[in-house]
Amino acid sequence: MAFLQGTTKSQSGAKGDSLKKRSLTPYLLIAPGLIWLITFFVIPIFSLGSTSTMVRPQGAQIGTYVQELRFANYVDAFLANQEQYVRSFLYAGIATILALAISYPLAYMIAFRAGKYRNILLVLVVAPFFTSFLLRTVAWSQILGDEGPVLSTLRFLPFIDESLRLTATPFAVVSGLTYNFLPFMTLPLYASLERIDPRTLEASGDLYANGFITFRKVTVPLSMPGVVAGTLLTFIPAAGDYVNAALLGNPSTKMIGNVIESRFFAVVDYPTAAALSFTLMATILILVTLYIRKSGTDELV
Amino acid sequence: MxxxxxxxxxxxxxxxxxxxxxxxxxxxxxxxxxxxxxxxxxxxxxxxxxxxxxxxxxxxxxxxxxxxxxxxxxxxxxxxxxxxxxxxxxxxxxxxxxxxxxxxxxxxxxxxxxxxxxxxxxxxxxxxxxxxxxxxxxxxxxxxxxxxxxxxxxxxxxxxxxxxxxxxxxxxxxxxxxxxxxxxxxxxxxxxxxxxxxxxxxxxxxxxxxxxxxxxxxxxxxxxxxxxxEAPKTAFVANFLGQCNLIKVRVQSRSGGKVVVSAKGHTFEIPESRVSSSNDSLLLGVRPEKLRLDGSGVNSIKECLVTDRSFVGTSTQYLVRTPWDLELVVFEQNDEGLHDLRLGDKVSLEWDSEHTFGLDGAQDVNAGADLDDDE
Structure with a gap:
């Protein structure tokens, strides 16, 4: 009996210890991420915020700014760059829709029809990441170039004008954006399609829905979490992207990312660049919130 | 639509x-x-x-x-x-x-x-x-x-x-x-x-x-x-639906609506209508609850040994070994006629002819047994 009591006591003691340890473990686990976020996100965002309301004193050197809490910087920056601003969201929107149109059949095929080739196809989807983002974008300017395969094929068509150029056009920029973010669209779509129980699709057929109606009423709604995740992962970075517009576009296809980049590095106008960054962030946040509300998938995401 | x-x-x-x-x-x-x-x-x-x-x-x-x-x-x-x-x-x-x-x-x-x-x-x-x-x-x-x-x-x-x-x-x-x-x-x-x-x-x-x-x-x-x-036609059905005792027997005679069969020196009777094969080698089937722990009657096996006993509420289930080492299952209702046997007790078994059935003897005795709960 005494022996029994002894073991119970030591057990409860051990339990108390592990309880104490357990209560500390989550904090230890979260610490690296937290420190990282504070150093590289929270502090920079405050410094960016404070920069955005700074003013260059009269006659001061380039790159010298003092804090004057001038919120009119935002209005000025926005008014001066409205065109690029709207264009960014337009291009990003078109690229997102195109990426969705290309990825959905692809993801559907991998999830339901690929059989033993499923893993190979998934590797192929991710394969572009094995080479540099920059190089792949440059490659597009060759693909779409005057002597490139796309244009020389198009020239065979009777209604194509000899003077048609594809590089340095909005078409090239949107193509680049679509291409570069395709895996971000495909993978979440695949993940949500693959989770669908094939028996729910059979049940739909059993309940008098033909293939198309089953797709519309069961497959699409059940894949909505993937659609939402994929469109966000494509739209958000595409709206702020500047590489595609810089490499594949011309001065009249500039996006807001290009403006921010040139304000920071070329013009050295930090307040305008910071104000534009903040406006972009706020707009995306609002759009994303509205989008998630509208698609009604907040519980699913 | x-x-x-x-x-x-x-x-x-x-x-x-x-x-x-x-x-x-x-x-x-x-x-x-x-x-x-x-x-x-x-x-x-x-x-x-x-x-x-x-x-x-x-x-x-x-x-x-x-x-x-x-x-x-x-x-x-x-x-x-x-x-x-x-x-x-x-x-x-x-x-x-x-x-x-x-x-x-x-x-x-x-x-x-x-x-x-x-x-x-x-x-x-x-x-x-x-x-x-x-x-x-x-x-x-x-x-x-x-x-x-x-x-x-x-x-x-x-x-x-x-x-x-x-x-x-x-x-x-x-x-x-x-x-x-x-x-x-x-x-x-x-x-x-x-x-x-x-x-x-x-x-x-x-x-x-x-x-x-x-x-x-x-x-x-x-x-x-x-x-x-009550009247399965194959060993698989007999074993798959509930439990069943199957004894390998040989036909001695078929006459007067009765089939007389024997196994290791014991003779049993099966109504001819309940025999589904014309083969001379048969499996005699009888359900555990149809067996009685008694030694009179036409169909009986004497000198059996109780090898296992489990009480399951409404009945007691015995495993009984025949003199030729075949284990049979017997269910006995827990009412006034209870025998309350112990392991190692000697016992006799008997049953009524109309509760037996004869199956083709060429089948596997264990077909369909222990399959029902494997999922």
């Missing part, structure tokens, strides 16, 4: 020589079956016997490699599932997780363009007694509730045939009993043909009017629960 295209045939469901092969494997082998209109029919068999494949072919989810399926006079063998007047209750219910319970049940009605969806759905919900859950999502329901919604979703369409694929497999024992009674009640109320696939012999016997026992893609025997239990 596609309402006019759903076939509206009534009549018996007839499977005519259907087979389903996957490569070399033959899941269903030349099966012929007629299921009368309005009956509660069970396809019973161990896992892998082809019962689910048969069901999926009736639903149109698999196409037979050979043979035809028809309802009444219409051949539905190659009809798409959405054209068939047949609905299925899937094994894991396969409710639509993104739709409310109401919309789940309304799904089939909406596809067929039925006008009064609301009242039809409410009727179906009343039938399964879950009207208060209409606005919930399937994920918020318990297993038993999901099961009943799956039944309601199928029944609301008033199909000619309702297919149930192991519908109670995921439920615990108590709930399963309750649902068995519930399903039987629903079948009587709506009067449509139910085809129930199960590996649980007790479930099949409780619910179905007619049971077809399937083994390796073929039907071993078909009949009512009593018929299958």
């Amino acid at each position: 596609a309402n006019s295209k759903v076939l509206q045939d009534t009549g018996d469901l007839v499977l005519n020589r259907i087979s389903k092969r996957y490569g070399d494997f033959c899941a269903v082998d030349d099966l012929t079956l007629t299921i009368p209109d309005g009956s509660f029919f069970a396809l019973l068999g161990p896992s892998g016997c082809g019962k689910t494949t048969t069901l999926r072919m009736i639903a149109g989810l698999e196409e037979p490699s050979a043979g035809t399926i028809s309802i009444g006079d219409t051949d539905i063998t190659t009809q798409k599932p959405y054209r068939r007047n047949v609905n299925t209750v899937f094994q894991n219910y396969a409710l639509f997780p993104h739709l409310s319970i109401f919309e789940n049940i309304a799904f089939g009605l909406r596809r067929r363009g039925i006008k009064d969806v609301k009242s039809e759905v409410e009727k179906a919900l009343d039938l399964v007694e879950l009207a208060h859950l209409a606005e919930r999502k399937p994920g918020q329901l318990s297993g038993g509730q999901q099961q009943r919604i799956a039944v309601a979703r199928a029944i609301v369409n008033r199909p000619e045939v309702l297919l149930l694929d192991e519908p109670l497999g995921a439920l615990d024992l108590k709930l399963r009993r309750q649902m068995q009674i519930e399903l039987k009640r629903i079948q009587m109320e709506v009067g449509i043909t139910f085809i129930h696939v199960t590996h649980d012999q007790e479930e099949a016997m409780t619910m179905a009017d007619t049971i077809a026992v399937m083994n390796q893609g073929k039907i071993e025997q078909m009949g009512s629960a009593t018929e299958l239990y």
Whole structure:
């Protein structure tokens, strides 16, 4: 009996210890991420915020700014760059829709029809990441170039004008954006399609829905979490992207990312660049919130 | 929508020589079956016997490699599932997780363009007694509730045939009993043909009017629960439905409606009508509860030894070893005639001729034993 009591006591003691340890473990686990976020996100965002309301004193050197809490910087920056601003969201929107149109059949095929080739196809989807983002974008300017395969094929068509150029056009920029973010669209779509129980699709057929109606009423709604995740992962970075517009576009296809980049590095106008960054962030946040509300998938995401 | 295209045939469901092969494997082998209109029919068999494949072919989810399926006079063998007047209750219910319970049940009605969806759905919900859950999502329901919604979703369409694929497999024992009674009640109320696939012999016997026992893609025997239990035609059926003692015997004579057989110096009688083989080597079958621990009578074995005893409430089960080392199972009711034997006690066994049956002796004595609970 005494022996029994002894073991119970030591057990409860051990339990108390592990309880104490357990209560500390989550904090230890979260610490690296937290420190990282504070150093590289929270502090920079405050410094960016404070920069955005700074003013260059009269006659001061380039790159010298003092804090004057001038919120009119935002209005000025926005008014001066409205065109690029709207264009960014337009291009990003078109690229997102195109990426969705290309990825959905692809993801559907991998999830339901690929059989033993499923893993190979998934590797192929991710394969572009094995080479540099920059190089792949440059490659597009060759693909779409005057002597490139796309244009020389198009020239065979009777209604194509000899003077048609594809590089340095909005078409090239949107193509680049679509291409570069395709895996971000495909993978979440695949993940949500693959989770669908094939028996729910059979049940739909059993309940008098033909293939198309089953797709519309069961497959699409059940894949909505993937659609939402994929469109966000494509739209958000595409709206702020500047590489595609810089490499594949011309001065009249500039996006807001290009403006921010040139304000920071070329013009050295930090307040305008910071104000534009903040406006972009706020707009995306609002759009994303509205989008998630509208698609009604907040519980699913 | 596609309402006019759903076939509206009534009549018996007839499977005519259907087979389903996957490569070399033959899941269903030349099966012929007629299921009368309005009956509660069970396809019973161990896992892998082809019962689910048969069901999926009736639903149109698999196409037979050979043979035809028809309802009444219409051949539905190659009809798409959405054209068939047949609905299925899937094994894991396969409710639509993104739709409310109401919309789940309304799904089939909406596809067929039925006008009064609301009242039809409410009727179906009343039938399964879950009207208060209409606005919930399937994920918020318990297993038993999901099961009943799956039944309601199928029944609301008033199909000619309702297919149930192991519908109670995921439920615990108590709930399963309750649902068995519930399903039987629903079948009587709506009067449509139910085809129930199960590996649980007790479930099949409780619910179905007619049971077809399937083994390796073929039907071993078909009949009512009593018929299958009291007069099995094969060793597989004898062992798969309940427990059975099978003794290898040789025929001595067949005359006067009696077949006299012998085994290791003992002579037994079987009514000729209960012998299903003309072979000289037979298996004599007798159910454990038909054996008495007594030594008089025509069919008796003396000098047996009690080797195991377990008390199971309503009865006591003994394992008794015959002089030639064959173990027989004996159930004895726990009433006033109780013998209360101990291990090692000497005992005699006897039984009535009309409780025995004779099977072809060329079969494996253990066919179908210990298969029923392997899922």
